[in-house]
Amino acid sequence: MDELYLDNIDEYVNDQDKIVTYKWLSLTLGVHVNTAKQMLYHYLDHKRKESSAPLHATYLVSGKFVHKGQPSHRVSVVKEDQLEDFKSKMSLIVSVHVYSVQKALLKDSGPLYSVDYDAVKDNLKNCSRYSAISCADAVPVSSALQARDVQRAPTPEPENRKLCANGDADVASKPSTKPQKGIMGMFANKSAPKKQDSGKAVTSEQKEDAPVDAAKSKPEAKANPMTNFFGLSQAAKKPVTHEEAARSSSSSSAAAAAEQQRPGEEKKAAAVELPKEAKKDSRSKSKRLVDSDSEEEKMEKKKRRRIKKPEPESSDEDVIPDSPQQMETREPSPSPKKKAEPLSHSRQGKSETKTRKRRRVLKSRTSLDDEGCMVTEKGYESESYSEAEDDARASKAAKGLVPAKAAPSTKADEKRSQKKTPASANKGSKQASIMGFFQKK
Amino acid sequence: MTTLTRQDLNFGQVVADILCEFLEVAIHLILYVREVYPSGIFQKRKKYNVPVQMSCHPELNQYIQDTLHCVKPLIEKNDAEKVAVVIMDKEHHPVERFVFEISQPPLLSISSDTLLSHVEQLLRAFILKISVCDAVLNNNPPDSTLRQQWSFSKCIHPIGQAWCSFTVLVHTRDAATRNMEKVQVIKDFPWIVADEQEVHMQEPRLIPLKTMTSDIVKMQLYVEERAQKT
Numbered sequence: 001m002d003e004l005y006l007d008n009i010d011e012y013v014n015d016q017d018k019i020v021t022y023k024w025l026s027l028t029l030g031v032h033v034n035t036a037k038q039m040l041y042h043y044l045d046h047k048r049k050e051s052s053a054p055l056h057a058t059y060l061v062s063g064k065f066v067h068k069g070q071p072s073h074r075v076s077v078v079k080e081d082q083l084e085d086f087k088s089k090m091s092l093i094v095s096v097h098v099y100s101v102q103k104a105l106l107k108d109s110g111p112l113y114s115v116d117y118d119a120v121k122d123n124l125k126n127c128s129r130y131s132a133i134s135c136a137d138a139v140p141v142s143s144a145l146q147a148r149d150v151q152r153a154p155t156p157e158p159e160n161r162k163l164c165a166n167g168d169a170d171v172a173s174k175p176s177t178k179p180q181k182g183i184m185g186m187f188a189n190k191s192a193p194k195k196q197d198s199g200k201a202v203t204s205e206q207k208e209d210a211p212v213d214a215a216k217s218k219p220e221a222k223a224n225p226m227t228n229f230f231g232l233s234q235a236a237k238k239p240v241t242h243e244e245a246a247r248s249s250s251s252s253s254a255a256a257a258a259e260q261q262r263p264g265e266e267k268k269a270a271a272v273e274l275p276k277e278a279k280k281d282s283r284s285k286s287k288r289l290v291d292s293d294s295e296e297e298k299m300e301k302k303k304r305r306r307i308k309k310p311e312p313e314s315s316d317e318d319v320i321p322d323s324p325q326q327m328e329t330r331e332p333s334p335s336p337k338k339k340a341e342p343l344s345h346s347r348q349g350k351s352e353t354k355t356r357k358r359r360r361v362l363k364s365r366t367s368l369d370d371e372g373c374m375v376t377e378k379g380y381e382s383e384s385y386s387e388a389e390d391d392a393r394a395s396k397a398a399k400g401l402v403p404a405k406a407a408p409s410t411k412a413d414e415k416r417s418q419k420k421t422p423a424s425a426n427k428g429s430k431q432a433s434i435m436g437f438f439q440k441k
Numbered sequence: 442m443t444t445l446t447r448q449d450l451n452f453g454q455v456v457a458d459i460l461c462e463f464l465e466v467a468i469h470l471i472l473y474v475r476e477v478y479p480s481g482i483f484q485k486r487k488k489y490n491v492p493v494q495m496s497c498h499p500e501l502n503q504y505i506q507d508t509l510h511c512v513k514p515l516i517e518k519n520d521a522e523k524v525a526v527v528i529m530d531k532e533h534h535p536v537e538r539f540v541f542e543i544s545q546p547p548l549l550s551i552s553s554d555t556l557l558s559h560v561e562q563l564l565r566a567f568i569l570k571i572s573v574c575d576a577v578l579n580n581n582p583p584d585s586t587l588r589q590q591w592s593f594s595k596c597i598h599p600i601g602q603a604w605c606s607f608t609v610l611v612h613t614r615d616a617a618t619r620n621m622e623k624v625q626v627i628k629d630f631p632w633i634v635a636d637e638q639e640v641h642m643q644e645p646r647l648i649p650l651k652t653m654t655s656d657i658v659k660m661q662l663y664v665e666e667r668a669q670k671t
């Protein structure tokens with residue numbers, strides 16, 4: 001290949017101050033991703049030899065990793081200075097390649113996602129044209145089939161989740177609700193009372209997964225309209241972070257028990273938990289399937305991993321919500337009967353039945369401790385809420401679902417109402433279905 | 442989707458809302474990227490579908506919100522020319538200035554569905570640019586003052602170890618500020634005319650960051666940096 005690409009990359013990095021990720025480069029120059037990776041590597045090499053302006057690079061490392069005795073497959077994006085350290089911790093390194101090159105030292109991994117967002121959005125139909133991941137069975141679902149699937153989805157829901165038969169629409173909806181709830185978990189002390197109400201549907205997982213999972217679910221949410229993307233990554237679904245792996249194995253049993261006990265009934269907390277459990281179930285299953293991985297499959301999940309080292313402070317936060325979350329999964333199962341009565345009552349009537357229920361909500365409390373330092377803690381508080389309130393918002397939420405169409409003054413409202421939709425869709429419709437909000441499209 | 446034109450009453454409000462939301466995100470991001478506050482108080486959140494950093498500190502958040510709440514009426518009436526986030530060293534001399542120049546194109550209408558996603562895309566590009574502005578700016582001087590002074594309110598709070606301090610200045614057209622002084626938009630949050638000391642920067646170096654032109658707003662972001670920062 002000719003040397004022109006070196007000048008191209010040079011222009012992007014030095015003149016335009018861009019962050020050049022390999023994916024962006026491959027979409028911009030129209031080359032295969034592996035070629036893009038090599039281009040970046042050569043460029044970095046070339047520039048380092050010339051010892052001109054300092055460049056920073058991030059790398060993608062993937063391989064086998066044993067975490068607390070459990071073997072797992074880890075894919076991470078790491079900064080250059082942590083590369084060797086990271087590599088030494090892995091038991092087997094499957095692939096290492098340059099992820100991005102930029103002039104500025106990045107403090108966190110957020111911009112890396114932003115860089116690819118627009119490039120992928122512009123090439124939505126053929127974003128995998130240059131990708132090395134492929135699955136012969138994955139074909140785009142026709143829109144008629146999709147609509148049918150969406151209507152079918154509410155009824156055989158528990159089975160659906162286990163089988164992931166409906167693949168695209170089903171799985172796509174779950175990650176899209178996840179980041180929305182994830183935002184709500186993070187928007188703790190907002191002054192507007194509306195936000196408080198909509199934050200009720202938040203459970204622990206958003207909080208602890210937020211630093212890691214938010215990044216992970218965002219590419220998935222972004223990929224929501226890209227059904228073929230999901231078809232691709234479905235079969236080769238990447239394993240989760242080690243935290244989630246540990247959690248999914250422990251809570252999958254709780255989820256299975258919980259599911260059996262309530263085959264067709266809804267519980268607010270459990271209904272919200274259920275999609276996540278099922279999602280984790282599917283993930284843990286596919287994790288076993290993809291043990292023998294090749295390099296190409298990692299690329300889809302590269303963004304789900306975040307730089308581990310610079311966030312040691314978040315690990316403490318991760319631990320704390322772990323126990324409440326597990327408690328919550330077990331909480332529905334021991335008391336299915338107690339909640340069954342009020343629930344069946346509410347389900348019997350129309351959806352306007354006003355029932356006040358209590359649920360645990362992730363809330364952030366700020367206080368001054370002894371030394372006069374402000375301490376912000378996120379904890380669970382019981383909060384009572386009324387079904388009617390959420391129903392009233394369900395109609396607003398339905399309209400707010402397509403962001404491009406709404407006026408910007410309600411943009412903030414939309415974002416809030418989008419997050420409310422999964423909770424309200426769960427409660428408003430008869431079945432525990434996040435697909436409810438897809439129907440209202 | 443209703444078509445709003447300049448004559449409509451809430452058109453200005455709509456544009457001002459978008460801009461103030463964006464400015465809030467941008468200010469938080471600037472505080473994070475330029476290390477004005479320790480990065481521990483920041484939390485990753487999502488805006489325009491990309492991750493951004495926002496502070497958890499309630500008083501800081503309240504201050505920024507109050508500031509923008511006061512700026513909003515100026516933007517509505519197209520009176521605000523520039524909004525500047527100024528980072529100052531311990532002697533309260535400006536070290537760095539992030540200036541958002543805002544203007545509204547003459548023919549305005551919000552009619553197309555794709556307009557908002559287009560605007561979102563442009564704002565996303567701004568956010569990305571702020572994230573990488575480290576590359577073109579020198580480091581700010583570290584500071585060991587334990588006092589963070591708020592320019593436009595009267596309270597002084599210790600927040601651990603603060604480095605430089607920051608303030609928000611608004612340059613307005615004509616005599617818009619006279620109205621501001623008369624009407625206190627937020628109680629106990631008075632706006633004062635900025636000191637010459639806070640405005641004047643020695644040997645500023647101009648670094649343009651990003652420009653955007655859309656149907657509803659034109660915005661330019663550049664950074665003025667003092668040649669010697671220590």
